[in-house]
Amino acid sequence: MPVKGGITTSGREETFSYRLWRYDGAPGELIPLLQSAQNHFGYVPRKAINYIAGVTGIPESEVYGVITFYSQFRLRPMGKHVIRACAGTACHVSGSKVIIETIEDELGIEVGGTTDDGLFTLNTVACIGCCSLAPVIMINDETHGNLTPASLRKLLRAFRRKAKLSVSKAAGRDAAAAG
């Protein structure tokens, strides 16, 4: 039973452009519009703020104010793999601090940052809700629990290796195609 995003109670997939088109002036649509923009682009780009402000008549400054109030919205693109390190209470007492430090050290970024190669973004989250597996992180939609600094480094390196492999494979394909 995988979770698919975007399906709503109307039973149809609603894209960002469809939602903008459908907007009928009903109040309270700003946050859903921003959410669908972020689903579409991976973040909320300047352009989307323009569009939303234009369609809804809400001033850009106010749209920006709402974006920065909520932790879900991002104004910059995210990496290919989004790491969400749990900073909940149960994880905290099980050593999430050193887990987060290890990720920062291994990837050379701070919480909220993205690696230069665009591969990883590191965020923290209040609670993933699988406290019995603490400390826990999520990489994309997968949860990894009972981590130690050592097992975490292995995990991140495995992701790196896989990414490199797919890059070199793609390069190989390009070379073959060119040859």
Place this chain on the structure above:
Amino acid sequence: MKKVIVGMGTCGLSAGAQSTYDRLSELLSENAGSFELSGTGCIGMCYREPLVEIREGDERTIYGGVTPELVEEIFEKDVRGGKRLDEHIVYSLDGKGEPSGSEAEFLNSQTRIVLRNCGTIDPESIDEYEAAGGYRSVRKALLEMTPEGIVEEVKESGLRGRGGAGFPTGLKWSFAASYDSDTKYVVCNADEGDPGAFMDRSVLEGDPHSVLEGMIICGRAIGASFGYIYCRAEYPMAIHRLDLAIIAAREKGYLGKDILGSGFDFDLKIKQGAGAFVCGEETALFASIEGQRGMPRIRPPFPAEKGLWQKPTNNNNVETFANIPWIIDQGASAYAAYGTEKSRGTKVFALAGKVVHGGLAEVPMGTSIHDLVFKIGGGIKKGRKFKAVQMGGPSGGCIPDSLSDTPVDFESIPATGAIMGSGGMVVLDDTTCMVEMARFFLEFTQNESCGKCTFCRIGTLRMLEILTRITKGEGREGDIEKLTELGERIKEASLCGLGQTAPNPALSTIRFYRDEYEAHINSQKCPAGACDALVDFHIDAEKCTGCTLCAKNCPVDAISGEVKKLHVIDNSICVRCAKCVSSCNFDAIYKS
């Protein structure tokens, strides 16, 4: 035919339930017709996930820790051979309802009203919900009861709001019902934001229809024909299942126009929260539904008079709504038979932290903390000493082991300086530093303060600075008094629940663990050995392989040792940055 059911809540999926499910569906396609396969929500035994249940008639056998390899064994021996694998059984019920299994105590010590269907029905099937008695209460409420009668029934049950404050639900409904308006709203607060609490998520994932049913009944009682469920976006599975539930309920005619021919209209919409803890506060939640920054507003007017879009609104949380169908179906007196005089019914707790059985437990109000931690929770991990429980998350406080006889109810818990909260119960052992714990929660609330009230915005920051200083061994005389005074002022001068409770973690730890604060401040020692700046680092001779990585990463060259030989940390040079801990590939560095 045998039915095989896999626990597919977020906790189960995190532990690998998807691959267990996938392996089962492969086996099913190879052996078509040999069994029936379905998924269910969280049964509460998060510590033994992935869980797989084999059901045949009234007989139930639940296996724990089921990897794809174990699936094969279970299939061969149990599903096909009819021989149970006793060593993997965590819980079983024979045909006569006699429970057994290694974890029988965990479920038997509970009373399940809210979680009545969690882990037993397929949450994506409205038919299974109906078969379990679902929507019977909507029928009863809409066709046999008057709105006043429903409110009276809820009042009599003694149900109090499960979101934390414990306001009597029936009374709240009667307020919203008393205002005349063409439009009224029912709002379900599913913005469970406490770090360490996951009760509502499990109910939404495991039994979404029970919440819908509670909301429909509430709509009828107060005269509202539209409702919103405000659910955090971090719960994609819960939102997905709510979506499916709403669609199914519309098809069956439990939502929409003229429900069951009663002439009553009601429909629902999900609003995804965008990540702001303050939106758990009802007026902030309304602002967020309206598409604004989620900031609380001054009361009165109270939501019952002017709530969402200035219309009379009734707001309850997930667990409160999930109780309603049971109360209407079984009657107020059946519900009131559980619990204590002033706190009726049951409460769901999310047990987490240093407890052996982390998971969900529903117990009658008035059960002691000791019973929750030791009887249901199975005691403390690694046999360590029980120190305290933290209740109510960032708004709550710590209850020390000396008060573990305290019954959990809306009177006794606040008397200790903690709050009931929504039900997060994090168990702490003797390696947890209480000052650091307070700092952790202040960091959270400071970050989540919406900024409207000065005392909450600036006061919590000052408290955080003082606490951070203390954990670094830089505490000063008078810090404790300053924290106490700041805390009291913030409580007085904040508009909403966030600010009014933000100082609780610090105040309650000062109350019970003042000696720990003093040890940090006066002798720069952390009695629990948890604060990095105040402990010594050592290398475990058995784990160290002499790879030199820690020495290379040490910024002050405090680590010495030859290649392939044990390394040693010179604590007189060490600056306690803990870089060595995170750099070691063998987890060989420990604190003391």
